[in-house]
Amino acid sequence: MADTLAGPAPEVPDAVPEFPMPRAGRCPFDPPPALKGLQGEAPLTKVRLWDGSEPWLVTRYAEQRAVLGDPRVSADTDRPGYPTKASPGAGDGKLSFIMMDDPEHARLRRMVTAPFAIKKVEALRPAVQRIVDGLIDDMLAGPQPVDLVEAFALPIPSLVICELLGVPYDDHAFFQDNTKTMVHRDATPEQRGRASREVAGYLAGLIGRRLAEPKDDLLSSIAARITAGEIDHQQATEMALLLLIAGHETTANMIALGTLALLENPGQLALLRKTDDPQLVASTVEELLRYLNITHLGRRRAVTEDIEIAGQVIKAGEGVIMVNEIANRDPEVFPDPDRLDITRDARRHVAFGFGVHQCLGQPLARMELQVVYGTLYRRIPTLKLACDLQDVKFKHDAFIYGVHELPVAW
Numbered sequence: 537m538a539d540t541l542a543g544p545a546p547e548v549p550d551a552v553p554e555f556p557m558p559r560a561g562r563c564p565f566d567p568p569p570a571l572k573g574l575q576g577e578a579p580l581t582k583v584r585l586w587d588g589s590e591p592w593l594v595t596r597y598a599e600q601r602a603v604l605g606d607p608r609v610s611a612d613t614d615r616p617g618y619p620t621k622a623s624p625g626a627g628d629g630k631l632s633f634i635m636m637d638d639p640e641h642a643r644l645r646r647m648v649t650a651p652f653a654i655k656k657v658e659a660l661r662p663a664v665q666r667i668v669d670g671l672i673d674d675m676l677a678g679p680q681p682v683d684l685v686e687a688f689a690l691p692i693p694s695l696v697i698c699e700l701l702g703v704p705y706d707d708h709a710f711f712q713d714n715t716k717t718m719v720h721r722d723a724t725p726e727q728r729g730r731a732s733r734e735v736a737g738y739l740a741g742l743i744g745r746r747l748a749e750p751k752d753d754l755l756s757s758i759a760a761r762i763t764a765g766e767i768d769h770q771q772a773t774e775m776a777l778l779l780l781i782a783g784h785e786t787t788a789n790m791i792a793l794g795t796l797a798l799l800e801n802p803g804q805l806a807l808l809r810k811t812d813d814p815q816l817v818a819s820t821v822e823e824l825l826r827y828l829n830i831t832h833l834g835r836r837r838a839v840t841e842d843i844e845i846a847g848q849v850i851k852a853g854e855g856v857i858m859v860n861e862i863a864n865r866d867p868e869v870f871p872d873p874d875r876l877d878i879t880r881d882a883r884r885h886v887a888f889g890f891g892v893h894q895c896l897g898q899p900l901a902r903m904e905l906q907v908v909y910g911t912l913y914r915r916i917p918t919l920k921l922a923c924d925l926q927d928v929k930f931k932h933d934a935f936i937y938g939v940h941e942l943p944v945a946w
């Protein structure tokens with residue numbers, strides 16, 4: 537053997553970087569430096585996942601949109617080449633239409649689109665304002681410091697999605713705990729499966745009750761599709777599960793992480809605090825979505841026919857990952873991308889994805905965040921972090937980035 541004749545073979549540097557990569561400890565809002573390095577090098581590169589597979593990573597904004605808008609890429613996790621999830625055993629189950637392709641994806645999505653239309657969502661704004669004001673009243677009346685995640689960030693989207701779906705908010709501790717397990721990167725497949733089955737069983741029960749006794753809520757309109765023979769009980773449950781999870785975990789993380797980002801950028805916070813211009817509040821929301829990128833592990837797809845991206849052919853059966861985190865920091869599209877600037881026009885960001893799977897709930901998320909960012913710092917102008925930034929626990933371990941807790945005082 538060559539080893540015995542000429543000593544051990546020299547180590548060949550590993551050219552394919554591992555994904556996901558760690559963030560730099562001192563920059564919790566920035567993408568991992570190695571990821572930005574890859575963006576600077578090429579629009580497309582191979583990465584290695586935990587199981588040894590090597591999908592393509594698309595690093596730049598234009599190319600990410602090209603792939604996500606291409607009907608020859610599939611969101612179906614069963615397709616050959618679909619990149620495995622971020623950790624062993626993660627997300628093996630199908631979560632309704634987010635993991636399907638057209639025409640079935642479109643057929644199911646259409647069934648639940650109506651309540652998320654801009655007009656419908658705007659009609660909810662006064663109710664969301666009341667929720668936000670009520671939670672701030674409670675915080676102001678209670679002891680300090682308070683955990684902003686528990687007292688404010690989680691209840692707002694949970695209350696709203698419960699109201700829309702017709703899920704009793706009194707059960708929020710049950711589904712929030714289970715959702716936390718479902719999106720925890722280090723949860724075992726068994727833990728994740730159990731949590732998902734618990735919530736699914738609970739929702740299936742609620743849908744069953746709506747079949748017998750419909751109400752004026754989204755679960756009842758989903759149940760009506762079962763009655764009409766368009767979907768079965770299982771499909772209805774998966775759809776409700778998708779809406780419940782997507783509807784609260786994401787927005788809650790944007791509220792807490794966004795607040796922290798503003799507290800760490802006092803100049804920007806001062807601008808926001810003193811404005812009564814709804815346009816500036818709206819642009820703050822877009823900029824924070826661009827800057828923070830809470831769905832930090834990327835859109836994943838399998839390529840079903842050969843496609844050419846930036847001169848490189850991605851073959852049918854290969855996997856591809858689009859990390860919006862670096863697309864939204866692409867200097868070609870967002871000048872000085874690492875600066876949080878609430879006055880910039882960030883509306884082209886891809887924090888809600890792109891293409892047919894673009895976030896269904898984005899009008900709702902936007903409205904909730906506008907109410908929050910337009911209210912919290914004006915009503916509590918002295919809001920401050922009640923611990924050192926180094927002591928804040930970031931959700932490196934979750935599919936959706938954010939903070940586990942945010943102790944604040946005023």
Ligand code: HEM
Pocket residue numbers: 611633634635645697778779780782783784786787790830831835836886887888889890892893894895896897898900901
């Ligand atoms: C700030 C909050 C939110 C962020 C950052 C966010 C982000 C995203 C992203 C990136 C996708 C695309 C996934 C993909 O292409 O694979 C998506 C899809 C989706 N989101 Fe959101 N989301 C948010 C809030 C919400 C809310 C409030 C709902 C309400 C129920 C919701 C429901 C959905 C659904 C149903 C899909 C699947 C759409 C489809 O596959 O056609 N999201 N979201």
